[in-house]
Amino acid sequence: MATARVESRRAATRATIIETAWEIARTQGWGRVGVREIAAHLEMAPSSLYGYFAGNDAIHDAMFIAGNHELSVRFESLPTDLDRRSMLIETARHFVAFCDEDPARFQLLFQHAVPGWEPSPDAYSSAVDNYEHMRSVMGRVGISDGPSLDLWTALTSGLASQQVANDHGGDRWLRLIETAVDMFLRREST
Amino acid sequence: MATARVESRRAATRATIIETAWEIARTQGWGRVGVREIAAHLEMAPSSLYGYFAGNDAIHDAMFIAGNHELSVRFESLPTDLDRRSMLIETARHFVAFCDEDPARFQLLFQHAVPGWEPSPDAYSSAVDNYEHMRSVMGRVGISDGPSLDLWTALTSGLASQQVANDHGGDRWLRLIETAVDMFLRREST
DNA sequence: GTCTATATTTGGATAGAC
């Protein structure tokens, strides 16, 4: 049907807009991401974008949701039959690598570093979903008490933020993950 | 002399400008900090501020330097005769509390979250000074190898960012510091 | 020192023609 073709064309254009916005965020920073700049890259009139997104905030929301979705896909790709230690190591490695491979995405998802924007409730729920998924994975290897989960999030988010901010593209904090996990696991043994 | 009085008056006005800027950052976010908004709070004309600061960036630089200076003062207030464990606990506590007591300052100093601004080389050196000081404190209690320092910065910055972002004003991560330090210290013992 | 007035830039967003 024609409507289906039109719909898919529309989706493709939306995807192109988002991809262009990511490109700008990566190369010029979040301060430059806006309807005007995106339109310029696409050689479109800024007003044309409003046929695809309600406005600048809606574009950011779509990117936020896409970023969270990508993270959830990565986590689902992890094997589920690993032992405790390997599970934590792989989870942390995936997370830190995910953050470091795209600092712009890291800033959007985890650092609230986008001027004048915060996620809509709908977009925010995609972040909550990921947190819940992390909790269930941790629960599966026997870590479910609040303080342990909080210590784990502090540890992994600290490794990620240091890696991104001070050694992007390297492995200065990435290679500390085994040590960090062993340290974390030993904390509970008397 | 008149010049000295004039100088001190000038310094006082500069201080008032900075204090007003902090107030705006805390209550309205960094996106609203600018010469216009500051001037409005002070009931001055925006152009008058240029007699005290070269511009918006210079104001941010001054705040960045002041924030780092405040942190260094806090660290210098710590007792120096503590044992290893107490030293790490107190250092971490001071740091996390410092971050949490003013999220706006935390964002400026550690999260590069101010749209369109980054510290001048001169301002940046005040941050480097603090890092070097932290290194020397850690060295005094026998922690001086790179990986240990990196793990320590990841751990403390992770605790701080989680505390600020997810439990500002509370103690959900603050109270994990003893556990975290014990975990950190035990990591090196066989 | 401080003001008024203004230049300049940069955004988001809308109306209406085609």
Added chain:
DNA sequence: GTCTATCCAAATATAGAC
């Protein structure tokens, strides 16, 4: 769907009078 033409709102910064 896309464009042109605007509108409107911020924001930095400067010129020049008082």
